[in-house]
Amino acid sequence: MQKSKRVTRRQFLKGSVGAAAVFTIVPRHVLGGSGQTPPSEKFGGALIGCGGRGNGTFGGLGPNVEKLAICDVKFVKHADNKKVYRDFRRVLERKDIDVVAIATPPHWHALISIAAMEAGKDVLCEKPMTRFIAEGRAVAEAEKRYNRIFQIGTFGRFGRSKNQGDILTHKIMKSGLLKPCKAVHIKRGGLKVREWSGMVNAQPKPIPDSLDWDMYCGPSPLRPFHPHRFGGTHRGYWDYEGGGLTDMGQHHFDPVQWTFAKDDTSPVEIEAFAPPAHPEACGMWGYVELKYADGFTIVMDSTEWPENKKPSYNRKESRGVSLSDLSEEDQKKIKEMPDPEPLVGFPEAIRTRKQAGGHAAASTRCVTLMHLANIAIRTGRKIHYDPVKEEIIGDEEANRLVNQPMRAPWHL
Amino acid sequence: MNEQTSALVALVNKMPDPDQRGMYCADIDKEKIEGAIAKILKGGRDNIIGVIDMLVEPGKGDDVKAHYALHCMALHVCKLKNDRPRRRFSRTLASQLGGDRPKEVQKYLVRELQIAGGKEVVKALGALLVDEELCEPAAQALAAIGDGAAEQFHSALSKASGKCRLTIMQNLGVVRDVKSADALKKAVSDEDGAVRIAAVWALANIGDADSANVLVRAADQAEGWERTQTTKACLLLAEKLRAAGRKSEAVRIYRHLRDTRSDPAERYVRDAAKIGLAASD
Numbered sequence: 001m002q003k004s005k006r007v008t009r010r011q012f013l014k015g016s017v018g019a020a021a022v023f024t025i026v027p028r029h030v031l032g033g034s035g036q037t038p039p040s041e042k043f044g045g046a047l048i049g050c051g052g053r054g055n056g057t058f059g060g061l062g063p064n065v066e067k068l069a070i071c072d073v074k075f076v077k078h079a080d081n082k083k084v085y086r087d088f089r090r091v092l093e094r095k096d097i098d099v100v101a102i103a104t105p106p107h108w109h110a111l112i113s114i115a116a117m118e119a120g121k122d123v124l125c126e127k128p129m130t131r132f133i134a135e136g137r138a139v140a141e142a143e144k145r146y147n148r149i150f151q152i153g154t155f156g157r158f159g160r161s162k163n164q165g166d167i168l169t170h171k172i173m174k175s176g177l178l179k180p181c182k183a184v185h186i187k188r189g190g191l192k193v194r195e196w197s198g199m200v201n202a203q204p205k206p207i208p209d210s211l212d213w214d215m216y217c218g219p220s221p222l223r224p225f226h227p228h229r230f231g232g233t234h235r236g237y238w239d240y241e242g243g244g245l246t247d248m249g250q251h252h253f254d255p256v257q258w259t260f261a262k263d264d265t266s267p268v269e270i271e272a273f274a275p276p277a278h279p280e281a282c283g284m285w286g287y288v289e290l291k292y293a294d295g296f297t298i299v300m301d302s303t304e305w306p307e308n309k310k311p312s313y314n315r316k317e318s319r320g321v322s323l324s325d326l327s328e329e330d331q332k333k334i335k336e337m338p339d340p341e342p343l344v345g346f347p348e349a350i351r352t353r354k355q356a357g358g359h360a361a362a363s364t365r366c367v368t369l370m371h372l373a374n375i376a377i378r379t380g381r382k383i384h385y386d387p388v389k390e391e392i393i394g395d396e397e398a399n400r401l402v403n404q405p406m407r408a409p410w411h412l
Numbered sequence: 413m414n415e416q417t418s419a420l421v422a423l424v425n426k427m428p429d430p431d432q433r434g435m436y437c438a439d440i441d442k443e444k445i446e447g448a449i450a451k452i453l454k455g456g457r458d459n460i461i462g463v464i465d466m467l468v469e470p471g472k473g474d475d476v477k478a479h480y481a482l483h484c485m486a487l488h489v490c491k492l493k494n495d496r497p498r499r500r501f502s503r504t505l506a507s508q509l510g511g512d513r514p515k516e517v518q519k520y521l522v523r524e525l526q527i528a529g530g531k532e533v534v535k536a537l538g539a540l541l542v543d544e545e546l547c548e549p550a551a552q553a554l555a556a557i558g559d560g561a562a563e564q565f566h567s568a569l570s571k572a573s574g575k576c577r578l579t580i581m582q583n584l585g586v587v588r589d590v591k592s593a594d595a596l597k598k599a600v601s602d603e604d605g606a607v608r609i610a611a612v613w614a615l616a617n618i619g620d621a622d623s624a625n626v627l628v629r630a631a632d633q634a635e636g637w638e639r640t641q642t643t644k645a646c647l648l649l650a651e652k653l654r655a656a657g658r659k660s661e662a663v664r665i666y667r668h669l670r671d672t673r674s675d676p677a678e679r680y681v682r683d684a685a686k687i688g689l690a691a692s693d
Contacts, residue, residue, distance in 0.1 A: 089636075089637040093636040095677040115640070118644045120681070145684055145687070146680055146684050147683055193437075194435075194437050197435045199434040200435060200436055200476055200480065201474070202434060203470065203471050204471045221548070224470045276446065276449075276484045276487055277487075283437060283440070284436065305440065306442075307438065379487065379491075400556040404556070405555035405583070408579040408581075408606075409578060409610055411613065
């Protein structure tokens with residue numbers, strides 16, 4: 001079988017491609033536009049972050065993407081800056097790379113997503129989308145500014161968008177006719193609280209020779225090295241993620257957000273039941289209640305704290321919405337509403353330049369749910385949130401967790 | 413150990429023990445923790461310093477409970493309606509900065525000030541901006557506090573070097589310090605690429621209209637990573653100018669990018685400029 005062969009833009013423009021064109025990957029800009037699809041419908045791809053989720057995330061780019069570069073801060077010893085890199089900035093300088101899969105720890109997700117779009121690449125980013133709320137808005141702004149494709153690495157909403165029951169709920173909620181909305185979505189368990197907690201007594205260890213620890217910490221505080229802060233267990237530290245809640249939440253709540261038509265807004269009241277949080281290590285919490293302006297409520301119940309007690313949350317019952325919640329006149333309006341447009345998957349989006357179903361503006365609203373929940377857990381206070389300004393109201397100290405300063409040279 | 417110290421140690425000992433994995437995932441008693449913290453804080457400044465005295469450098473002993481207790485104290489004072497206990501707490505922490513305490517302990521105090529501090533501690537934090545080990549956490553705390561931070565960054569810039577200078581420069585952009593625009597413009601031609609990038613971004617984020625030519629020239633001359641970053645700064649400045657009603661200046665930047673990015677690989681930049689131009693109509 002003939003191997004794929006890449007050519008430079010210059011070679012292509014000189015007409016040296018010849019008969020091999022069918023098997024040749026040509027960067028899509030070569031044919032005169034970022035909106036163009038190369039003749040082979042092949043794209044050059046890079047994987048940034050080669051840990052446990054790396055290859056799975058890269059696979060989400062679709063079958064027409066060839067892996068031209070891999071990058072990880074643990075490649076100090078064998079980076080060649082041709083195929084293997086330790087610094088993502090060098091990868092993004094390559095003109096033959098069209099799409100990037102990002103599977104680093106989450107404290108790098110937003111910055112690399114933004115940088116990739118600034119370099120003209122499309123992005124598939126592993127969940128959770130961000131480490132704090134303001135990062136998500138910055139990614140959405142970059143997506144819009146550069147007209148790039150962004151897809152978050154969770155796909156539950158694609159199934160929901162084809163289910164008739166979910167479509168009906170989506171239309172009822174989208175219509176705004178249900179006021180107040182009494183729907184309650186309760187997620188009990190599955191949030192891996194204990195599993196993805198951090199150590200509170202970790203003692204410094206020598207940094208492995210193969211690891212660029214400074215680059216790993218990146219925008220987050222430069223801490224003494226400990227292996228538990230690295231390699232999957234990073235999930236248990238506020239510096240890099242937000243515990244099992246943030247890690248699993250985007251899977252659980254992104255489909256709910258689509259069904260209840262909340263892609264363009266966020267809850268306004270958030271209250272948590274939890275012990276005082278540790279400053280660095282994620283730990284135990286009981287439940288969090290998040291209420292939207294129209295009354296729709298999400299309850300996150302860890303079922304893991306307090307121990308040896310009945311489920312800690314029993315104040316509300318799950319409740320959906322149905323046509324019977326509306327007047328006959330309003331029911332008729334819903335029936336006349338067109339179904340929502342089908343969601344576009346990433347491989348189709350990069351080919352057609354249509355917005356992906358899990359685009360940045362929607363994905364940031366979803367990950368904001370987990371960030372708001374964690375802010376309520378971390379501050380121990382009821383939070384009031386302005387979903388338009390994307391700020392916490394009347395609590396300056398809590399608001400500091402919405403947009404967290406970064407270590408130079410990294411910034412939003 | 414005197415009576416007050418032993419009482420404080422007893423209260424700090426009410427904080428949870430780590431479980432077998434070294435985590436706070438077992439026997440976490442919210443009421444017990446919060447009750448002990450309230451009692452510690454009733455002891456005022458002496459107790460706050462007493463807890464700080466229990467902190468050690470990482471790897472130099474066990475301060476797990478004191479470390480957690482100090483953070484719980486920060487959370488507690490932020491919950492109170494009355495702002496005085498918060499100010500007293502943060503002033504006490506700030507009074508322990510800059511002295512002989514280990515730098516890692518001071519870093520922790522600064523991070524707690526990022527949570528609970530206000531304008532009352534910006535001067536103490538500003539004094540750390542020229543300290544190689546403390547400038548990063550101090551800058552982050554100042555940026556989080558916001559109120560009064562710009563003056564600290566501005567006055568520290570000329571005294572700082574290396575990492576501290578880069579940190580300050582970036583944060584002058586974060587706090588949008590108009591007064592620093594001239595100094596930032598000089599840094600656009602610095603020999604250090606990271607400083608150049610920080611300076612052009614800071615000028616763009618400030619929305620300094622007089623920097624337009626400087627930024628455009630920097631973007632035109634740069635290559636690779638620096639080129640995408642300085643181009644981003646141009647687009648950001650144009651957006652800031654457009655939002656401020658200075659459309660003709662924004663249009664000039666957009667037109668320049670549209671007309672000069674002729675390499676097919678930069679087609680997306682031309683497209684971004686066209687989007688900006690359309691929005692400026």
